Amino acid sequence: MERMTEEQRRTEGARARTAGGDDKRGLSQGIAVAEQARPSKGLSREKVFELEDVSVKYDGKPAVQEISFDVFKHNITALIGPSGCGKSTLIRCFNRMNDLIPSATIEGRILYHGEDLYGPNVDPVQARKLIGMVFQKPNPFPKSIYDNIAFGPRTIGMKGNMDEIVERALRRGALWEEVKDRLGDNAYGLSGGQQQRLCIARCVAVEPDTILMDEPCSALDPISTGKIEDLMLQLKDEYSIVIVTHNMQQAARISDMTAFLIVELDADEQNRWGRIVEYDDTEKIFTNPSDQRTEDYVTGKVG
Amino acid sequence: MSPEDPRTERARLAAAGARATTAAVVGGQPRKDVVRNTVFAVLLFAAILLALAGLAALLIQAFVKGGPRLGFDLFTESGSSDPTIAGFKQAILGSLMIIAGVIVLIVPLGVGAAVYLEEYANKERWWNRLIELNIQNLAAVPSIIYGILGLGFIVGGPVDLGEIPAAASLTLALLVLPIVIIAAREAIRAVPPSIREGSLALGATKWQTIRRQVLPASIAGIATGVILAVSRAFGEAAPLLLVGAAVFVTFDPQFFTEGYTALPVQIFQYATRPQEEFRILSAAGIVVLLVLLLAMNSFAIWLRNRYEQKW
Numbered sequence: 001m002e003r004m005t006e007e008q009r010r011t012e013g014a015r016a017r018t019a020g021g022d023d024k025r026g027l028s029q030g031i032a033v034a035e036q037a038r039p040s041k042g043l044s045r046e047k048v049f050e051l052e053d054v055s056v057k058y059d060g061k062p063a064v065q066e067i068s069f070d071v072f073k074h075n076i077t078a079l080i081g082p083s084g085c086g087k088s089t090l091i092r093c094f095n096r097m098n099d100l101i102p103s104a105t106i107e108g109r110i111l112y113h114g115e116d117l118y119g120p121n122v123d124p125v126q127a128r129k130l131i132g133m134v135f136q137k138p139n140p141f142p143k144s145i146y147d148n149i150a151f152g153p154r155t156i157g158m159k160g161n162m163d164e165i166v167e168r169a170l171r172r173g174a175l176w177e178e179v180k181d182r183l184g185d186n187a188y189g190l191s192g193g194q195q196q197r198l199c200i201a202r203c204v205a206v207e208p209d210t211i212l213m214d215e216p217c218s219a220l221d222p223i224s225t226g227k228i229e230d231l232m233l234q235l236k237d238e239y240s241i242v243i244v245t246h247n248m249q250q251a252a253r254i255s256d257m258t259a260f261l262i263v264e265l266d267a268d269e270q271n272r273w274g275r276i277v278e279y280d281d282t283e284k285i286f287t288n289p290s291d292q293r294t295e296d297y298v299t300g301k302v303g
Numbered sequence: 304m305s306p307e308d309p310r311t312e313r314a315r316l317a318a319a320g321a322r323a324t325t326a327a328v329v330g331g332q333p334r335k336d337v338v339r340n341t342v343f344a345v346l347l348f349a350a351i352l353l354a355l356a357g358l359a360a361l362l363i364q365a366f367v368k369g370g371p372r373l374g375f376d377l378f379t380e381s382g383s384s385d386p387t388i389a390g391f392k393q394a395i396l397g398s399l400m401i402i403a404g405v406i407v408l409i410v411p412l413g414v415g416a417a418v419y420l421e422e423y424a425n426k427e428r429w430w431n432r433l434i435e436l437n438i439q440n441l442a443a444v445p446s447i448i449y450g451i452l453g454l455g456f457i458v459g460g461p462v463d464l465g466e467i468p469a470a471a472s473l474t475l476a477l478l479v480l481p482i483v484i485i486a487a488r489e490a491i492r493a494v495p496p497s498i499r500e501g502s503l504a505l506g507a508t509k510w511q512t513i514r515r516q517v518l519p520a521s522i523a524g525i526a527t528g529v530i531l532a533v534s535r536a537f538g539e540a541a542p543l544l545l546v547g548a549a550v551f552v553t554f555d556p557q558f559f560t561e562g563y564t565a566l567p568v569q570i571f572q573y574a575t576r577p578q579e580e581f582r583i584l585s586a587a588g589i590v591v592l593l594v595l596l597l598a599m600n601s602f603a604i605w606l607r608n609r610y611e612q613k614w
Contacts, residue, residue, distance in 0.1 A: 095504060102425070129506030139497035142520050142612045151515065152505035188613075199501070206505055 043256055046073040047114075048210055048240045049094060054108035056089050056098065062273040063089045066108070069259055069279040071210075076232060076241045078251035078282065081261035082297070086274030087244040088136075090261075091212050094242060095131040096124035129156055132203035136215040138195035140187035140202075145170075145179050148187045148198055152206040165205060173201025174231045193224025200231060204239070211235065213243040217250065229254050248298055251282065258285040260294045362593070369586030377591055381553050382569065386580035391588055394569035397468060397548070397556045398537060401565060404472025404558065405479065405536050410529060412476075413483030414518075417525075420484070421491040422513055442481035449478040450542030458546050466547025468556050468563045474546050475539060479532035486528020490521035494612075523610035530603035534596050540567035566592050 049071035056063045064086035071077045079087045089098070096117065098104040110117040117127060141148050149166045158165065166183070170176040175197045179190070187198055196216055203211055213232075217225040232241055232254055245251050251258050259279040265272050278285060278294045289295045296302045380390025416438075424431040453474030457464055464470040494517050502512040518525075548568040556563035564572075570592065573585035
């Protein structure tokens with residue numbers, strides 16, 4: 001994909017801002033806005049991830065069961081569902097972060113650009129270079145703003161002028177104008193919303209192919225949330241984005257595809273796990289879902 | 304409903320409880336509580352006063368007794384059988400030399416062990432739990448035991464270094480290593496997991512994450528632990544007596560070849576002499592030792608406050 005010129009990016013940003021500025025929108029308006037923000041050229045159906053019967057267990061206890069769906073290129077794919085349905089567990093399978101939890105085991109297959117992500121020749125460290133992640137709570141490093149961005153490129157040995165890499169990443173993270181005069185300041189001095197945009201900028205600095213976001217706005221106020229959503233709409237032209245969100249309006253506003261998960265209990269209610277109910281165009285999920293449970297959830301009857 | 308109805312009774316009790324709570328909050332503490340609080344506060348204050356008084360008495364005694372002999376010549380004059388000209392030059396040099404050796408040994412070993420235990424060790428394996436438990440225990444072993452170990456294994460025995468400062472460094476390093484490991488582990492554990500996740504998610508390896516994120520973020524805690532361990536080693540006399548800190552040397556120590564003495568050992572040695580002049584000299588030595596120790600501890604506190612990372 002062609003990188004956008006600075007001019008195009010500004011226009012795009014302005015458009016997204018108009019679309020995402022108001023936080024008091026209802027559900028249907030949210031969908032209308034999400035429609036507007038979509039590129040006119042139609043959405044890609046090129047597969048980035050293909051999940052085939054993915055189940056994750058912690059110490060043998062299932063957390064998510066038999067999940068199958070595809071994530072498409074340059075789409076924003078939202079995972080929604082009630083608490084405890086395994087959304088975060090699932091998204092952490094996409095960049096093999098679950099490998100860090102010794103008790104976690106994963107069954108089924110996840111193909112990344114057609115290649116088995118959990119295959120014997122795949123190094124999780126290499127995979128994470130391509131599949132970036134933004135976490136629920138902003139987690140800047142206890143370093144300067146500059147070093148926060150430069151850490152990734154330096155670590156993976158990226159070539160090029162570091163000042164330019166940092167500036168480019170901060171511009172893409174929509175943070176440059178706010179911090180350009182204090183790049184040497186500690187990142188902990190930034191506001192929560194700025195910290196989260198810094199984390200997004202840090203993530204794009206290593207030029208990944210996909211960005212995973214695990215409830216990136218749950219710790220933020222509505223204005224910061226709006227800024228992050230604008231940013232995501234800009235970023236999806238260059239990256240494929242998967243987002244876990246508690247906020248249905250957010251999913252409706254920004255995502256192209258939505259997966260709805262629910263919590264299932266076993267007979268004696270000792271174990272609970274997540275299962276996918278429906279995966280479809282966001283518009284369809286929110287206006288005309290195929291499954292009654294989806295409808296109950298998105299209309300607020302349950303959950 | 305009848306008055307015996309349990310629901311009514313519960314409601315009555317709940318209302319009474321709420322009234323009592325409100326009365327307590329609004330009406331202030333009953334007199335008895337105030338008296339009890341005051342008595343307890345006074346007792347606690349007395350406890351701290353007693354501890355401080357003991358320390359102050361020791362300090363004052365050392366200052367008063369050693370005062371006349373305090374002076375720069377303590378640092379420049381050699382040990383001598385004439386108490387009016389004797390100083391602590393060899394002892395101070397010996398101590399500094401031993402401490403330098405201790406630092407060189409404990410920093411890589413202590414930090415390495417702490418990184419292994421915090422970042423790599425699988426806590427479910429019994430040998431890792433055993434190591435952990437024993438490090439806690441080792442920190443509580445009396446120093447004289449390390450002296451015997453040093454004498455049997457380092458000065459003589461398998462290592463057979465002889466009575467040189469390097470042997471003392473090794474012995475004291477073993478003594479204070481648990482302190483460094485425990486402090487470094489705490490500092491490493493204080494770095495939130497989200498920092499490690501953030502780094503790993505960018506495609507950094509585990510080692511890159513440890514070296515470039517975890518260790519820099521915990522450096523203040525580690526440095527503080529090292530300085531406290533060094534202070535402990537600096538003040539130790541008992542193990543050094545066993546590993547050959549000579550009671551009396553008049554030549555400058557050599558790290559790998561010559562006999563040596565150390566400041567606490569020389570203080571001990573002067574204090575056991577019959578002449579009053581040597582006792583005064585010994586008190587002056589205590590003041591020198593205390594000043595050096597306080598300087599080190601103050602530096603540790605400053606370092607911690609200056610570089611401590613608030614999460």
